[in-house]
Amino acid sequence: MRIIKTNKLMKKKPTLKSIAEYLNISVTTVSRALSGYDDVSPNTRRQVEEAVATLGYVPNLAARRLVTGKSDAIGILLPVSYGDMRDHFLSHFLLHFGRSLHTHNPNLDLIVSYAPEGEEELSTYQRFIDSQRVDAFVVMRTRKDDARVNLLLENKVPFVTHGRTLSSEKHNWIDTDAISGFEFATQSLIDKGHKKIVLMNLPERMYTSDLRLEGYMNAMNKAGLTPDVFVTEVSDNIPHRLSLELLKSQNAPTGFICASDVIAHEVVKAAKELGIDPCADINVIGCDDLPVSTLGDPTISTLKSSFEDHSNAIISILQAEMNGHLTVPRNKLINYELIERQTSENKNIS
Amino acid sequence: MRIIKTNKLMKKKPTLKSIAEYLNISVTTVSRALSGYDDVSPNTRRQVEEAVATLGYVPNLAARRLVTGKSDAIGILLPVSYGDMRDHFLSHFLLHFGRSLHTHNPNLDLIVSYAPEGEEELSTYQRFIDSQRVDAFVVMRTRKDDARVNLLLENKVPFVTHGRTLSSEKHNWIDTDAISGFEFATQSLIDKGHKKIVLMNLPERMYTSDLRLEGYMNAMNKAGLTPDVFVTEVSDNIPHRLSLELLKSQNAPTGFICASDVIAHEVVKAAKELGIDPCADINVIGCDDLPVSTLGDPTISTLKSSFEDHSNAIISILQAEMNGHLTVPRNKLINYELIERQTSENKNIS
DNA sequence: AATATAAACCAAAACGTTTCGGGTCTTCAA
DNA sequence: TTGAAGACCCGAAACGTTTTGGTTTATATT
Structure with a gap:
């Protein structure tokens, strides 16, 4: 000693x-x-x-926490499903969020745990709440009717959801402006002369899927085009099989609006397999600006919203909650920006 | 109320x-x-x-922690550098590690914070130690002579490093078996008839770079081939410029062993730009099995070690530390597996 | 000279656990 | 009938803070 x-x-x-x-x-x-x-x-x-x-x-933080009842920590219970491609978004988001949180207030701990969608999701949240580990939550991947939201509201625990729900007026949220974003992306393909544009959407369990659909429909309707929507998970090779099928069909679509870069990537891959030029013969637009969209060949056009903006919006709401009490739920819509890359570079589909 | x-x-x-x-x-x-x-x-x-x-x-965890002096939490201070491609590995690792930790012991919190390499790195660790937020640390991206290791040893805080250091005998660590792995990968290219094989290594600041080099050298020496080593960061377009240069040089290498899939991807990209077939004219092997290596076209061969193994090894050492005290440092070498994909599929370079 | 005001300090309680060092009551052998 | 052993239980202290509700001292006001 x-x-x-x-x-x-x-x-x-x-x-x-x-x-x-x-x-x-x-x-x-x-x-x-x-x-x-x-x-x-x-x-x-x-x-x-x-x-x-x-x-x-x-x-000594334990002593301080005991007496104040505050934990100076915020929790994020990840809905990861091992092997699921959607994890790409989450893992990058997590890294960025943590980093932003730390630069914003190095004394706030970020506690990461796991509550996969399903049976034990709610009880995991409940345990977390009861043990007073954290002062507030960030809730990821919200569903339309999300039981987590109700649970947190009932327990009067501050939280911000990443994504709207059907009862958005009752809680804090941030979200991307999916309607405008997808309308804009769709319009951009319409402007290029595409007549058959499909939306490859994510399952409608997530509210964001509805909103993306709405944006797409807006543009299609305005242009008098017939919408065509497909729904796919972002896992296994479902999107890949679907892409092949679509591209091989007669009167195949030439424009692809995809709810995720991973889906967009599968469209591109399928096209290449079929001898279709993913840049000249069709146009593809993805979403999220994951690494795959810049690293791939061709590079994939995408709807991007900065993690920085997401994180900052969440953090500022959280701060407001944790200091002076918030009287009314706050929210923030974050714009999508269309990043034009190779898969939408040709100017005129004839 | x-x-x-x-x-x-x-x-x-x-x-x-x-x-x-x-x-x-x-x-x-x-x-x-x-x-x-x-x-x-x-x-x-x-x-x-x-x-x-x-x-x-x-x-109430605060009360328990106050009296026991244990926090039932483990900490990971991420060395992220925004925009750096190396973050890909970290973010995926983090997600997997957290998940493994949670399935292994749902009562252990994972506290994620940030301590980028540089000035404040050590003081960030010190504050974390002093506030007794966590019972143990996972230290990522160890350098050869890593001050963090000394700091933690001096403070007698349990920890496991992800990667060896020059004083590995003094602390717990897990690491990939870089020597064997890179020797095997290099040998596999030699077996295919390659004569000019380069190693595109990461900066030697990291110990793992030395070990990878050693594995590469072993195979090259055994085969009587002249080694050729380049060092590059995994950021900006340094690897890309380097790749172009190498591929354009006369008597250009045909085999590329890369210390990261991101580098391998740049080699492939550069090759395609130069009209070189990245599968037929050259062979490329990356490392880490990041998403980019399966999502790209062509798919990139890679040295893979499972996150699952990494996580489990770390967790079991941590557990041993936190329960009965460990009398002697433990460690674990994790094997690389060569995943042969399109960039090493041709059987004979002539 | 008495009183009000302000500045600087403090004792003690409280937060919710764990643990130490006992205590009391059976039961059973001698 | 006594004593020891075992089974079961408990009071009180301790952990290191924050906060409440003061007290003391010095200065200003009447």
């Missing part, structure tokens, strides 16, 4: 008490000095700060 | 005390019943368990 640090007067981990003794003042005063109260003299405050620095005091 | 839950006798959040009062026994006994001590009668234990269930008691 050697003493590690060589600072004078150092034996154990310093506490408020040891600092108080060291300075011959009370624990209360030390605490208040450090918390910036104004009933402590400038001189005392300075001494406390010095002592903290030389003794290397760091507050 | 309405009462949310409708259970009888429920007003506030239940505590040990409320259960004790409810059952007319002492707090001590309740606590001991729940902790599985054997000095509580079967009957009492049953009653306690029932009460816990009906009242919906969940222990």
